[in-house]
Amino acid sequence: xxxxxxxxxxxxxxxxxxxxxxxxxxxxxxxxxxxxxxxxxxxxxxxxxxxxxxxxxxxxxxxxxxxxxxxxxxxxxxxxxxxxxxxxxxxxxxxxxxxxxxxxxxxxxxxxxxxxxxxxxxxxxxxxxxxxxxxxxxxxxxxxxxxxxxxxxxxxxxxxxxxxxxxxxxxxxxxxxxxxxxxxxxxxxxxxxxxxxxxxxxxxxxxxxxxxxxxxxxxxxxxxxxxxxxxxxxxxxxxxxxxxxxxxxxxxxxx
Numbered sequence: 699x700x701x702x703x704x705x706x707x708x709x710x711x712x713x714x715x716x717x718x719x720x721x722x723x724x725x726x727x728x729x730x731x732x733x734x735x736x737x738x739x740x741x742x743x744x745x746x747x748x749x750x751x752x753x754x755x756x757x758x759x760x761x762x763x764x765x766x767x768x769x770x771x772x773x774x775x776x777x778x779x780x781x782x783x784x785x786x787x788x789x790x791x792x793x794x795x796x797x798x799x800x801x802x803x804x805x806x807x808x809x810x811x812x813x814x815x816x817x818x819x820x821x822x823x824x825x826x827x828x829x830x831x832x833x834x835x836x837x838x839x840x841x842x843x844x845x846x847x848x849x850x851x852x853x854x855x856x857x858x859x860x861x862x863x864x865x866x867x868x869x870x871x872x873x874x875x876x877x878x879x880x881x882x883x884x885x886x887x888x889x890x891x892x893x894x895x896x897x898x899x900x901x902x903x904x905x906x907x908x909x910x911x912x913x914x915x916x917x918x919x920x921x922x923x924x925x926x927x928x929x930x931x932x933x934x935x936x937x938x939x940x941x942x943x944x945x946x947x948x949x950x951x952x953x
Contacts, residue, residue, distance in 0.1 A: 786855030
C-alpha cells in the first residue's frame with residue numbers, strides 16, 4: 699500500500715433540502731517523501747480534500763490511510779493524537795501566536811509532545827538557523843516580514859520531523875521573490891528529512907515545485923501528471939558550500 703491511500707472519498711454538505719457535493723469520488727495514492735500538489739481553482743474542492751487528508755474534516759464516505767492508519771475512522775481523541783504524532787501544517791496566513799517569539803512558536807509541536815523547554819528550545823533554535831532565521835529567534839511575528847513569518851511557520855511544521863506536512867496556499871500572501879525562496883525552503887526540508895508534502899494551490903508556477911500534480915475540478919480528479927520539479931537542493935549545493943547560506947542571504951534581502 700502507498701504511504702497515503704485514498705479510496706472512494708466523498709464529501710457532501712446539506713444546505714436546506716439540497717446536497718452539495720464538495721468531493722464526488724476521489725481515489726489517490728501518494729508515496730512517502732513525495733511532494734504532491736493538488737491544483738485547482740477556487741471552489742474546485744482542493745482545500746476540502748486537504749482538510750480530509752489532514753483529518754480536519756470527516757468524509758461523508760470513503761477511507762484515508764496514512765502509513766497504514768485509516769484516519770477517516772478514528773475518534774476525535776485518537777485523531778488529535780495521530781495528528782500530533784504524524785503531521786505538520788503550513789498556512790497561508792502563517793497562524794503564529796502573536797505573544798510568542800519565533801523560538802516559542804517553532805517549539806509548540808514539541809511542547810505538545812511533553813518535551814522539556816530546554817530541549818525543545820535547543821531543537822527549535824537549530825531549526826530556525828536552518829531556515830535562515832538564526833538572528834530572529836527572539837522576534838515576535840509583528841517584528842518580522844511576511845516571508846520571515848512564513849519561514850517560522852515552516853520551521854514549526856518540520857521541527858518534530860512529522861511523516862507528512864500539509865500546506866494550504868502557503869505563498870498566497872507573499873511576493874514573487876519571497877515565494878520562490880519559501881518554496882525552495884520547503885523542498886529542501888522535505889528532501890532532507892524524507893517528509894511527504896501535500897501542497898494545495900491554484901498557481902501553476904507553485905505546482906512546478908512538486909513531483910506530481912493532481913488536477914481537481916468540481917470535486918473530481920480530472921488528471922494526474924508526473925512533474926520534474928523546477929528546483930532541486932543539489933542546485934544550491936553546486937553553487938554554495940551548503941543550503942543554509944542561501945537562506946541566510948535571502949533573510950538579509952527581506953530587511
